[in-house]
Amino acid sequence: MRKILLIGLLSLSILAGEMKSPMAKEVERMKFPPLKWDVPEVGKDIKMLKENGSVIFLKENHNLPLVEITIYVRGGRLYTDPTDRAVCELLAPMLERGGTKDLSPEKFSDILDFNAISFSVDQGVDHYTIRLSCMKEVLDTAFYLLKQALFYPSFNERIMKVEIQNIKDTWRKNLETPSRALWILSDYVAYDGHPAGSLPDFTVFESRVKEKLQRIHRMFFVPEHMVIGVVGDVTEEEIRSAFKDFKPDYKSEGFKDDVKPFSEEPQKKVFFYNLQIPQGYILLQERVRVEPSDLYRVMLMNEILGGGGFTSRIVLKVRNEMGLAYSTYTYFSLFSNPLPPHFYAFSATRSDAVQDAIDAILNEIKRIRDEKVPVEEIKVAKDSYLNSTITRYSNDWRFIPRIVNLYFRDMPLDYYSKLAENINNVGIEDVLEAARKYINPDKLYILIVGDTTKIDLDKLRKFGEVEFVNLEVKGL
Amino acid sequence: MLLFLILGVLSGPEVTKYVLDNGLRVVFVEDHSAPVFAGVVQFDVGSYLEHPGITGVSHLLEHMLFKGSKKLGTIDYGREKKIIQRIWDIYEKLPYADSLERSKLREELKKLKEEEKKLVVSEEIWKIYYRVGGANMNASTGNTSTQYFLLLPSNKKEVWAKTESDRFQNLVLREFYSERDVVNEERRMGDGNPSSVLWDNLIATAYIAAPVRWPVIGWESDIMNITPQEVMDYYKKNYVPERCVIVLAGDVYPEKDIKLVKKYFGRWKKRKPPLIRITQEPEQRGTRRAHVEFRATPRMGIAFHGPYYGTKDYFALELLSMILTDGNSSIMRQELVDKGIATSVNSYVMDFDKKVVSLMTIFVNPAPGKNFKEVEDSVFSILESIKKEGISQRSLKRAKNNYKKDILSWQKNVLWMAIGAASNERVMGDPEYSFKVLKTIEEIKIEDVMNVLKKYISLDRATIVTLGGEK
Numbered sequence: 045m046r047k048i049l050l051i052g053l054l055s056l057s058i059l060a061g062e063m064k065s066p067m068a069k070e071v072e073r074m075k076f077p078p079l080k081w082d083v084p085e086v087g088k089d090i091k092m093l094k095e096n097g098s099v100i101f102l103k104e105n106h107n108l109p110l111v112e113i114t115i116y117v118r119g120g121r122l123y124t125d126p127t128d129r130a131v132c133e134l135l136a137p138m139l140e141r142g143g144t145k146d147l148s149p150e151k152f153s154d155i156l157d158f159n160a161i162s163f164s165v166d167q168g169v170d171h172y173t174i175r176l177s178c179m180k181e182v183l184d185t186a187f188y189l190l191k192q193a194l195f196y197p198s199f200n201e202r203i204m205k206v207e208i209q210n211i212k213d214t215w216r217k218n219l220e221t222p223s224r225a226l227w228i229l230s231d232y233v234a235y236d237g238h239p240a241g242s243l244p245d246f247t248v249f250e251s252r253v254k255e256k257l258q259r260i261h262r263m264f265f266v267p268e269h270m271v272i273g274v275v276g277d278v279t280e281e282e283i284r285s286a287f288k289d290f291k292p293d294y295k296s297e298g299f300k301d302d303v304k305p306f307s308e309e310p311q312k313k314v315f316f317y318n319l320q321i322p323q324g325y326i327l328l329q330e331r332v333r334v335e336p337s338d339l340y341r342v343m344l345m346n347e348i349l350g351g352g353g354f355t356s357r358i359v360l361k362v363r364n365e366m367g368l369a370y371s372t373y374t375y376f377s378l379f380s381n382p383l384p385p386h387f388y389a390f391s392a393t394r395s396d397a398v399q400d401a402i403d404a405i406l407n408e409i410k411r412i413r414d415e416k417v418p419v420e421e422i423k424v425a426k427d428s429y430l431n432s433t434i435t436r437y438s439n440d441w442r443f444i445p446r447i448v449n450l451y452f453r454d455m456p457l458d459y460y461s462k463l464a465e466n467i468n469n470v471g472i473e474d475v476l477e478a479a480r481k482y483i484n485p486d487k488l489y490i491l492i493v494g495d496t497t498k499i500d501l502d503k504l505r506k507f508g509e510v511e512f513v514n515l516e517v518k519g520l
Numbered sequence: 521m522l523l524f525l526i527l528g529v530l531s532g533p534e535v536t537k538y539v540l541d542n543g544l545r546v547v548f549v550e551d552h553s554a555p556v557f558a559g560v561v562q563f564d565v566g567s568y569l570e571h572p573g574i575t576g577v578s579h580l581l582e583h584m585l586f587k588g589s590k591k592l593g594t595i596d597y598g599r600e601k602k603i604i605q606r607i608w609d610i611y612e613k614l615p616y617a618d619s620l621e622r623s624k625l626r627e628e629l630k631k632l633k634e635e636e637k638k639l640v641v642s643e644e645i646w647k648i649y650y651r652v653g654g655a656n657m658n659a660s661t662g663n664t665s666t667q668y669f670l671l672l673p674s675n676k677k678e679v680w681a682k683t684e685s686d687r688f689q690n691l692v693l694r695e696f697y698s699e700r701d702v703v704n705e706e707r708r709m710g711d712g713n714p715s716s717v718l719w720d721n722l723i724a725t726a727y728i729a730a731p732v733r734w735p736v737i738g739w740e741s742d743i744m745n746i747t748p749q750e751v752m753d754y755y756k757k758n759y760v761p762e763r764c765v766i767v768l769a770g771d772v773y774p775e776k777d778i779k780l781v782k783k784y785f786g787r788w789k790k791r792k793p794p795l796i797r798i799t800q801e802p803e804q805r806g807t808r809r810a811h812v813e814f815r816a817t818p819r820m821g822i823a824f825h826g827p828y829y830g831t832k833d834y835f836a837l838e839l840l841s842m843i844l845t846d847g848n849s850s851i852m853r854q855e856l857v858d859k860g861i862a863t864s865v866n867s868y869v870m871d872f873d874k875k876v877v878s879l880m881t882i883f884v885n886p887a888p889g890k891n892f893k894e895v896e897d898s899v900f901s902i903l904e905s906i907k908k909e910g911i912s913q914r915s916l917k918r919a920k921n922n923y924k925k926d927i928l929s930w931q932k933n934v935l936w937m938a939i940g941a942a943s944n945e946r947v948m949g950d951p952e953y954s955f956k957v958l959k960t961i962e963e964i965k966i967e968d969v970m971n972v973l974k975k976y977i978s979l980d981r982a983t984i985v986t987l988g989g990e991k
Contacts, residue, residue, distance in 0.1 A: 063595050063641045064595065064641065064644075065588070065591060065592050065593055065594055065595060065641050065644055066591045066592075067588075067589070067591040067592040067644075067648070067682070067683065067686060068592070068641070068644060068647070068648055070591075070682070071648055071652075071679055071682065071683070074678060074679065076652075076675045076676060076678075077675050078675070079555050079673055079674065079675045081554075081555050105553075107551075107553055107931075108928055108931055108932065109928065110925075110928055110929065110932070141848045149848075150849065150854075153847060153848035153849040154849040156847070156848075156849070157846070157847035157848065157849040157850070157918050157922070158849070158914065158917070158918045158921065159921065160918075160921040160922045160924070160925035177929070178925075179924075179925055179928065202858070203858070205860070206857060206858050206860065209860065209863055209887055209888065210857070210863050210864065212888075213817065213863035213864070213885060213887075213888075216817045217714075217816075217817055220714065220815070220816050220817065221713060221714070222709075222712050222713070319712075320815055321711075321712030322708045322711050322712055323705070323708050323709065323712055352650070353646060353650070354586075354643040354646040355643055355646050355647045355650060359643075360642055360643065363702055364642050364643060364695065364698065364699075364702075365642070365698065366698065367697070367698035367699065367700070367701030367702050367705075368701070368705065369702070369705050370702055370703070370705040370706035370709060371709070392705070392708075392709060393705060394705065394708060424647055424650060424651055427650065427651040427652075428650035428651060428653075430653075431651065431652055431653030431673065432650070432653040432654065432655050433653075434554070434555065434556060434653060434673045435556050435653050435654065435655035435656070435671040435672060435673060436655050438554035438555070438556055439554065439932070439933060441932045441933070442933075
């Protein structure tokens with residue numbers, strides 16, 4: 045059903061009991077002319093095409109002579125043996141700049157750079173993301189390079205040596221940068237023993253690297269594994285023509301999309317990674333299994349708890365009132381299929397206040413599980429969602445990658461067009477129920493990156509046994 | 521009110537500029553592709569106006585401007601005002617109090633904060649904007665400017681005009697001390713990050729006099745000792761309409777919307793901006809070096825003073841920087857990264873809005889087994905060989921192509937357009953300056969790039985800072 049948002053007419057009614065300044069009251073009394081705007085819909089505003097087994101979402105936008113392409117390719121360490129993780133990582137830069145069947149690495153980069161074509165390949169746990177951006181006038185060249193890079197890489201040995209060194213360097217830096225180390229620790233603990241949580245083993249680079257790269261590449265990089273988004277100054281005809289021959293001369297071999305079962309959740313403990321920094325980076329984390337019917341309840345509950353920016357409870361408490369953190373928030377990784385979603389609560393605070401920050405977060409979690417959210421608080425959260433669809437989703441350049449992600453994650457393609465309606469249907473009881481059902485303090489475990497000489501470990505033990513984690517990367 | 525109508529130049533959007541009687545400049549950038557608009561309020565205020573003792577005040581003030589005004593963030597400012605003043609007094613007395621008095625003062629402080637809580641509506645500005653569909657709302661402080669920005673549905677312009685005009689005229693420094701702690705936590709995040717520490721040391725070494733040498737966030741001792749009165753004095757002195765540019769970009773209609781802007785911002789009292797004297801950097805005499813002990817993989821930053829922003833030389837230097845390190849086909853990527861001397865190399869030019877001389881920086885991460893000396897020698901050997909052999913037409917054209925595409929890409933987002941137009945107007949007095957620069961870029965020849973290379977880039981003009989690894 046097509047949803048028309050009459051943004052200006054959405055109620056901003058005065059609600060009894062809420063503290064409001066004179067300015068807020070004046071704003072509430074304002075009347076706004078209605079705005080008619082629809083979230084772009086697949087099949088109507090966004091074309092959905094199929095070529096060679098891949099799905100293409102196209103949004104024509106002729107305002108600027110630019111074209112941007114986003115491709116998700118199913119693949120990555122989730123679908124391989126843990127020993128292949130390092131090879132999965134190396135594949136991304138090698139596609140980006142390792143040369144192709146017809147072009148040496150130097151020639152490939154020269155054409156790309158000379159024509160101001162941006163091209164990148166990033167690897168995630170379960171997919172590769174390819175981004176290409178160019179001016180309309182060099183679109184044919186860009187398509188040629190894209191096809192060469194994705195289907196006919198040559199994996200030049202000299203560049204391979206350089207990129208192996210770069211990947212190792214990146215890992216060294218990751219492990220000394222607190223925010224990155226924290227998220228590595230998060231996956232490592234959450235998916236213990238699973239390919240999703242594995243650390244790379246760089247000793248695999250000691251032999252037959254090219255052969256390993258070729259095997260992994262052919263397994264993943266076929267049109268059938270690709271979801272493509274195109275936005276910009278192109279027509280359907282141009283895109284059909286460009287993607288008609290967008291296929292390799294090989295077939296995928298050895299790809300199994302059945303994901304190895306995940307191990308049990310970690311015990312309620314404090315997992316500590318030692319790094320000499322002036323703060324403690326904290327992550328409270330637990331695995332959740334959100335039923336599709338509960339999706340919007342969870343989203344709204346999280347908005348109120350810590351996901352809604354400066355007006356959410358944890359930010360108001362930990363940052364605003366206690367002055368303990370610049371950055372603090374909560375997050376549900378709801379769009380993570382096939383990885384199990386998680387609930388995360390983050391904060392970074394001075395070393396001597398780590399326990400206080402954790403206590404404050406746990407108290408807010410307890411509060412949202414124990415007490416109904418006041419009417420005015422849920423109203424702010426709902427208004428924020430309802431009225432911001434236009435500011436969040438009206439930029440084609442940003443919206444099409446979102447659609448690619450939806451399709452890739454098996455989410456309904458009308459998710460964004462129905463978002464406002466679905467959020468609007470969430471009630472106070474739903475928020476309470478979602479908090480009780482999906483955040484279980486007895487299961488929350490804590491991850492900390494910080495300095496053991498500055499953070500009082502005895503105080504942390506009240507949250508569970510402290511286990512030191514050594515993020516050992518072999519061959520680094 | 522003075523009206524300038526500037527027709528779009530090159531491929532830029534339609535731009536209209538007004539100057540209100542109080543000196544405030546108002547720019548409209550039209551893009552009707554979606555019913556949204558970006559509102560940007562940008563001040564010619566940044567850490568360059570600070571001095572040791574109050575470093576970080578510009579950034580702290582930016583934080584405080586989200587705390588509200590006499591009408592915003594409070595249900596009764598009359599009552600709150602007395603509480604705030606008493607809290608300030610106690611904080612001033614605390615360092616000098618004996619232990620008995622200190623405990624009494626702390627007890628009183630606790631009670632006052634409880635009282636304050638009953639009157640304060642925390643973070644209310646966010647609540648107002650969130651409820652009407654605000655997105656991308658934030659602010660940033662730099663060496664030379666501070667800006668406040670957000671996206672809103674285009675039928676909510678009046679909410680923006682009313683709220684923004686109020687907070688910049690009627691600031692109240694509520695919740696000051698807890699916010700100061702927040703800022704210090706922000707600073708600590710940087711202190712734990714090797715790249716951030718390297719930058720702080722590089723800029724402090726490259727500039728010995730110009731007021732861009734301290735971190736924008738400030739030094740800890742300044743942040744934690746700065747008083748509310750100092751922040752208020754700084755605000756009153758510097759946040760004046762003549763040093764402000766506001767831009768509305770997106771679904772805007774200048775002739776109609778200027779009336780709304782005038783209604784709210786026209787009340788802002790005209791005040792003579794303070795006389796600003798900016799200490800200029802003396803000529804550098806010889807190489808400057810520093811090393812930072814830090815448990816991290818080795819990193820190196822090399823900096824050179826460059827020409828002032830806006831000059832042809834400046835843009836030639838930007839092109840040189842692109843030729844050196846942009847893309848895998850660039851000279852330094854090929855010579856340093858592909859030959860196993862470094863794991864990465866990047867460069868860019870900091871313009872400092874022509875307030876002080878620009879700074880071209882090259883960041884290099886030595887490859888394992890390579891020491892700082894070897895990397896430094898390689899960098900300068902490449903630069904010297906370019907001086908002898910020159911650069912190719914193709915590499916210059918490549919840089920120009922990328923420059924042009926960057927300007928085009930900037931127009932994909934109304935918020936970027938608004939911020940860019942505000943900077944252009946504030947620095948060059950022309951919101952469309954970026955588009956006009958394309959003409960200058962096109963005119964730059966190989967000789968121009970070679971000239972800036974020879975004039976500005978040499979070992980005896982370099983500042984070299986290393987971090988981690990070995991000395």
